[in-house]
Amino acid sequence: MKKFLAIMLIVIFSVFAMAATKISVLVSPDNADALQWLAQEFMKKNPDIKVEIVPLSWEVLYPKLLQDLRSKAGTFEAFTYDVMTTGAVSFGLVDLGEFMKEHPELLPEGYDLNDFIPAVLEEAGKWGGKLIGLPFYNNTMLFYYRKDLFEDPKIKKAFKEKYGKELTLPTTWEEVVDIAEFFTKKYNPKSPTEYGIALMFPRTHTLFYMYLLFFGEYRNAPLGILRHGKADLEYGEYFTEDHKPAFNSEEGLKALEMMKKLMAYSPDPLGSDYGETIEYFNQGLVAMVPQWTGPYLMFKTTLGADKVGIIPMPGRSVSGQWALGINKFIPEEKKIAAFKFITFATTKWADKNKFLKFAVAPARMSTLKDPGVRAADPRVPALEVTYVTQTHRPRIPEEPKLEDITVEYFSKILSGELPLSIDTLNELANKWKEILGK
Amino acid sequence: MERKGKRLVPWLMVLPVIALFLAMTIYPFGFMIWASFRDYDLSKGEETHFIGLSNYFQIFKDTTAIESMKFTAKLLAIAVSSELILGTLIAFLIRGVRGEKVIRSALIIPMMVPPAVSGVAWKMLYNFAFGPVNWFLSLFGVSRISWLGNSFYAQLGIIIIDIWQWTPFIFLMIYAGLQSIPQDLIDAARVDGADWGKVFLHIELPLLRPLILVALVLRIIDCLKTFDIVFMTTWGGPGSATHTYSFYVYKVGVSFGWNIGYASALSVILLIVSIILVNIVFRIVRMREQLGFGGE
Numbered sequence: 153m154k155k156f157l158a159i160m161l162i163v164i165f166s167v168f169a170m171a172a173t174k175i176s177v178l179v180s181p182d183n184a185d186a187l188q189w190l191a192q193e194f195m196k197k198n199p200d201i202k203v204e205i206v207p208l209s210w211e212v213l214y215p216k217l218l219q220d221l222r223s224k225a226g227t228f229e230a231f232t233y234d235v236m237t238t239g240a241v242s243f244g245l246v247d248l249g250e251f252m253k254e255h256p257e258l259l260p261e262g263y264d265l266n267d268f269i270p271a272v273l274e275e276a277g278k279w280g281g282k283l284i285g286l287p288f289y290n291n292t293m294l295f296y297y298r299k300d301l302f303e304d305p306k307i308k309k310a311f312k313e314k315y316g317k318e319l320t321l322p323t324t325w326e327e328v329v330d331i332a333e334f335f336t337k338k339y340n341p342k343s344p345t346e347y348g349i350a351l352m353f354p355r356t357h358t359l360f361y362m363y364l365l366f367f368g369e370y371r372n373a374p375l376g377i378l379r380h381g382k383a384d385l386e387y388g389e390y391f392t393e394d395h396k397p398a399f400n401s402e403e404g405l406k407a408l409e410m411m412k413k414l415m416a417y418s419p420d421p422l423g424s425d426y427g428e429t430i431e432y433f434n435q436g437l438v439a440m441v442p443q444w445t446g447p448y449l450m451f452k453t454t455l456g457a458d459k460v461g462i463i464p465m466p467g468r469s470v471s472g473q474w475a476l477g478i479n480k481f482i483p484e485e486k487k488i489a490a491f492k493f494i495t496f497a498t499t500k501w502a503d504k505n506k507f508l509k510f511a512v513a514p515a516r517m518s519t520l521k522d523p524g525v526r527a528a529d530p531r532v533p534a535l536e537v538t539y540v541t542q543t544h545r546p547r548i549p550e551e552p553k554l555e556d557i558t559v560e561y562f563s564k565i566l567s568g569e570l571p572l573s574i575d576t577l578n579e580l581a582n583k584w585k586e587i588l589g590k
Numbered sequence: 591m592e593r594k595g596k597r598l599v600p601w602l603m604v605l606p607v608i609a610l611f612l613a614m615t616i617y618p619f620g621f622m623i624w625a626s627f628r629d630y631d632l633s634k635g636e637e638t639h640f641i642g643l644s645n646y647f648q649i650f651k652d653t654t655a656i657e658s659m660k661f662t663a664k665l666l667a668i669a670v671s672s673e674l675i676l677g678t679l680i681a682f683l684i685r686g687v688r689g690e691k692v693i694r695s696a697l698i699i700p701m702m703v704p705p706a707v708s709g710v711a712w713k714m715l716y717n718f719a720f721g722p723v724n725w726f727l728s729l730f731g732v733s734r735i736s737w738l739g740n741s742f743y744a745q746l747g748i749i750i751i752d753i754w755q756w757t758p759f760i761f762l763m764i765y766a767g768l769q770s771i772p773q774d775l776i777d778a779a780r781v782d783g784a785d786w787g788k789v790f791l792h793i794e795l796p797l798l799r800p801l802i803l804v805a806l807v808l809r810i811i812d813c814l815k816t817f818d819i820v821f822m823t824t825w826g827g828p829g830s831a832t833h834t835y836s837f838y839v840y841k842v843g844v845s846f847g848w849n850i851g852y853a854s855a856l857s858v859i860l861l862i863v864s865i866i867l868v869n870i871v872f873r874i875v876r877m878r879e880q881l882g883f884g885g886e
Contacts, residue, residue, distance in 0.1 A: 211821075215844045222632050240633060346719075354739070355827020420718030422828045423739025428717065437719055549633050556846035560654065564829035567741060 172202040173489045175229035181207045186510035190497045201489045224481040230490040235276050235473040238547040245284040246478040267516045275385045276473040285475030286498040287515035292538045293469045297440045299461030322466040325410045332417035335439035348417035350429035350441040355563045360555045361470045366410050368468030368543035370403035388544035397584045400577035445513040462534045469542040553587045622854045630851035645855035658833035669752040670809045677760025701758040709822025712751050741831035767801040
């Protein structure tokens with residue numbers, strides 16, 4: 153009997169000793185497929201670690217992160233976080249700089265922090281001078297257009313006859329207005345598309361970043377810089393250099409006027425979000441659409457690569473990066489396993505392959521320079537320009553509250569419920585000051 | 591000793607349920623009351639502190655909270671009354687119709703669909719360019735409607751979804767009630783010369799009143815909790831046109847605010863309003879009985 157018990161104990165201990173360390177990684181759906189594949193690759197090389205990828209929608213992921221980190225429950229080991237939530241979740245993230253110093257042996261061979269695009273590493277990875285995350289999905293917005301229509305000689309001729317100028321690719325929103333009108337059947341019965349442009353101005357966080365596409369152009373123009381100063385990565389373009397609201401200004405007003413002007417050429421802008429605008433472009437209902445990097449694969453599959461053109465955003469784009477971080481409130485051995493995984497998922501090899509296989513935009517300079525990548529994906533030239541010129545949302549912890557009240561005001565202004573005036577914007581700015589305690 | 595043990599057994603058997611009830615209902619309820627008097631904001635990450643009734647006073651200054659109350663009241667008034675009328679009418683009309691069982695089963699399908707799923711489905715139905723609703727209306731020469739982007743239509747859209755989803759519930763209750771009315775009462779009335787309308791007004795409707803009352807109370811409570819449909823379709827927009835009260839509580843407490851104290855105060859108000867409304871319904875019925883309009 154004693155012998156049997158001893159054997160059983162040995163067996164139980166051995167099973168525990170050999171059991172894999174399991175880590176859960178909470179991710180947004182945009183990152184899920186790529187991370188799932190990377191997890192499989194990682195587990196082949198690290199059979200002692202089991203990685204579980206848990207996709208959660210944006211609306212669920214962020215509250216779940218905050219709730220769990222605040223309660224220090226440690227129900228997951230690593231997670232992807234949206235750049236604008238950096239300030240809010242930073243307190244619950246492991247200081248990776250320190251961790252790397254303590255465990256240099258855990259870094260994958262040749263792991264190069266300096267290869268990350270500097271602005272991306274700064275914005276997505278750092279908070280309060282500490283490295284708290286590793287850039288994973290360097291998302292940004294691009295301007296997609298129907299290349300076949302823009303290059304059609306008959307259409308080009310018709311455009312010149314109507315507007316007295318060539319149909320060229322737009323670089324400003326003012327240029328987009330004429331093109332959008334030309335491609336809208338209501339204003340041009342011969343238009344090959346029913347509407348000119350698909351815009352998404354719904355009552356969700358979408359409207360908060362869409363505004364920056366327009367405001368960024370005026371806010372970052374020489375006169376805007378003169379009035380508001382340069383924007384920093386912590387507060388972004390919504391703020392002045394000394395961290396006061398910048399949108400209650402001539403530039404802020406112009407942005408909303410432009411949005412309202414373009415709404416006439418868009419199918420249901422106030423009722424459309426991400427999914428709808430992708431569908432409008434995919435189904436040939438519109439000639440242009442500002443969208444994130446991801447939908448390109450859908451456009452390519454449905455319309456065909458030859459029909460889809462990509463240029464940097466007229467005006468300015470907006471960054472939408474995602475980084476991978478480690479939960480501070482978990483045991484050390486789990487931190488080690490999570491560290492191994494997130495560094496593996498952000499190596500040069502991973503960065504290149506996740507872009508080629510899953511269209512997850514690259515965060516490393518080596519990927520952008522890679523001849524194979526450049527030949528395989530037409531987005532790269534537009535991405536290079538965009539990463540330098542794009543605008544940024546605030547990353548401060550109060551961001552979600554600022555976002556919600558702003559979207560409410562903008563939505564009411566665009567639907568005509570509130571007047572489009574500087575007084576309305578001042579009222580909103582005062583609400584911001586209340587939230588910020590200024 | 592043995593007797594004492596026997597006495598303990600029932601207590602031990604119900605103990606898990608009591609513990610569960612305390613943990614899942616009483617504790618959260620007490621916590622909500624406690625939090626509603628405190629500055630408890632998770633996004634600030636500071637210690638909570640007592641602020642008296644400040645959270646409650648804040649509600650009356652909060653325009654979005656007031657707008658969400660207005661829309662919820664609208665939903666309550668239009669959707670619940672429509673459901674009550676339609677559900678009752680359908681229950682009366684399908685009796686004795688050929689294929690009654692098939693119709694009955696088909697009618698309750700919307701109720702079986704989870705609200706979140708029906709929200710997604712209706713979002714597609716309401717799609718501006720490709721949605722079947724606009725396509726159907728176009729057959730009658732109606733131009734495309736922005737169902738989710740226009741304040742009026744967005745509110746109407748939410749009301750339509752609610753009516754579609756919950757009329758079957760009223761129907762089912764009334765229909766079940768109708769089956770239990772003694773046939774001899776109806777036969778006796780018919781012998782006395784009562785027509786269809788009189789039987790309905792003087793026999794069936796009074797006998798169904800307790801059921802209608804229960805259905806009404808359940809729908810009022812449920813309507814005050816409307817969240818999923820708004821979450822899946824309009825996200826409360828445009829502006830704050832389709833913010834229901836429960837949806838706003840979610841936003842303050844979970845999605846954008848993380849202000850647990852203020853969300854708790856909003857929830858306490860919701861609880862009080864629910865109790866008042868339910869009591870009003872019961873009182874109206876009791877008053878009618880006292881005045882002799884009861885019918886029995």
